[in-house]
Amino acid sequence: MSLLPRCLIHRFEGSRAMYLSKSRLSTTLIAVAVCTALAIGGLPRLAARDQVEQQTAALGKPSVSVITPIRAPEQQKLMLPGDIQAYQRASIYARTSGYLKSWQADIGTHVHSGQLLAQIEAPEVDAQLEQARSDAAMASANYEIAKVTADRWADMLKKNAVSRQSAEENISLMKAKQATLAAAQANVKRLEQLQSYENVRAPFDGVITVRNVDVGALIDAGNSGPPAALFELAQTDRLRVFVNVPQDDAPYIAAGTPAQLTLSQYQGRTFSGTVARTSGAIDPRSRTLRVEVDMDNPDGTLLPGAFAQVSLTLSSSQPGLSLPANALLFRPQGVQVAVVDAGGVVRLKTVQLGRDFGTRVEIRDGLAGNEQVVVNPSDAISAGQAVRISQHPAGSA
Incomplete structure (x- = not known):
């Protein structure tokens, strides 16, 4: 090899170095290509796996909407059908x-x-x-x-x-x-x-x-059988309106309670009256309290025997809290509500209902007023269950 010319030796060594440099570049390119392929194919899978894990965790904690109880109003309008009768009627x-x-x-x-x-x-x-x-x-x-x-x-x-x-x-x-x-x-x-x-x-x-x-x-005065009435007389300048108040609202009715009457044939017109007396007992057949509303009728506009809608103003000296009706759970233990504590765990509280406002119900006992009550809870919700509070406010609140 020493007999070779020195110039050939230098050319050979240069070719060898160039070959080694090309070989290293090819290896590097192959490694980069493999890594790129792994990144392109693996990263979405890793992201999908993370997403599945997040979804699984989310499904493990149901999302619920909550609402805070508010103070119930002192007065409530109760609309009931009424029967207008003459103040006095005689055969x-x-x-x-x-x-x-x-x-x-x-x-x-x-x-x-x-x-x-x-x-x-x-x-x-x-x-x-x-x-x-x-x-x-x-x-x-x-x-x-x-x-x-x-x-x-x-x-x-x-x-x-x-x-x-x-x-x-x-x-x-x-x-x-x-x-x-x-x-x-x-x-x-x-x-x-x-x-x-x-x-x-x-x-x-x-x-x-x-x-x-x-x-x-x-004219037979009853000597030979039941007598027949000659005339029917009715006092119409003052009327009695009889209303059957449900048992739950009976405690809020008393003499002097104001009442407003509306009739379909007098659109936009109301007639004022006052509760004069109640029967003082619940009818065991209808579970209602018989209430009499007296009102003046000097011009004879209202006729005895007519049907009317009577609006009674019910007042409560100590109003409780109120919740939407769809927040209540009717369980064997009684009426309950689902409350979410600070740790995101459900607690069931038994409550006592009061007045019915239609879409809302008065809560007389069982809540302090600062609880987060679940709105529209599922029938399967139970105490101790972990939940997530939805960021969207409850629409029914």
Whole structure:
């Protein structure tokens, strides 16, 4: 090799160095290509794996929406159907049998207390009254004779001119005649009263709603069966409105509670009234409290028998908290709510319900007011379950 020219030796060494440099570059390029391929194919898989792990962790903690309880309003409007009735209503019957002579009031007539409505002809009653008066006059005469006789015998008894027994007999006879006179006078008064019933009069101010008889009709006062009413009279200048209040709202109803009435035929108009009284007991069939609302009706706009919507203003001196109705859980232990604590763990709290506001419900007991209550919880939610609080506020809150 020493025999080779020095120039050939240098050329050979240069070629060898160049070959080694090219070999190292190829190896480096191959390594870079492999790493690039691994990065292109592996990184998405690693990202997908991380995403799957995150999704798995998220599914392990359900997302819930929460809301904080707010103070319930002191007053609440309760809308219920109502039945309008006359303040007074009476069926007017005849107390004397006979024939209707005339009538002075037809349906729709406004009458006053004591006003004549009809006249009845009762000749039998008139004849009986005349006979009773004659009997009373005869009894009065007999009593006067007996009294004079008894007084004379009493004077003679003082002079010992007659026996005591005879005098006492005449005095007793006088007392008997006096009792007969009293009975005759009482019979006269009875028949006079019966005769006065021939004039049928209104017992109070009102309007005639029914007239069942006409002139010449036979009037039976109940001597041969149940009597028939001659007229129906209703007081309409003041009305009673009856409302059935549910048991849950009954404690908030008392005398003096304001009420507003609306009727479909009077759009945009309201009528004011006041609770006058309640039945004081819950109806066991409907579980409601019978409430009477009194209201003035001077112009007669409202008619008895009509249907109305009654709005009652219920007041509570100590209002509780309120939650959306979809936050409640009805469990065997009672009504509960799901509360999320600071560690993201569910706690179930039993609550006591109060007034119903429709979409919200009053909570009388069981919450302090600063809890995070789950809205629309699933039926499977349980105490001790880990959850995530959604960043989106509950729409129903």
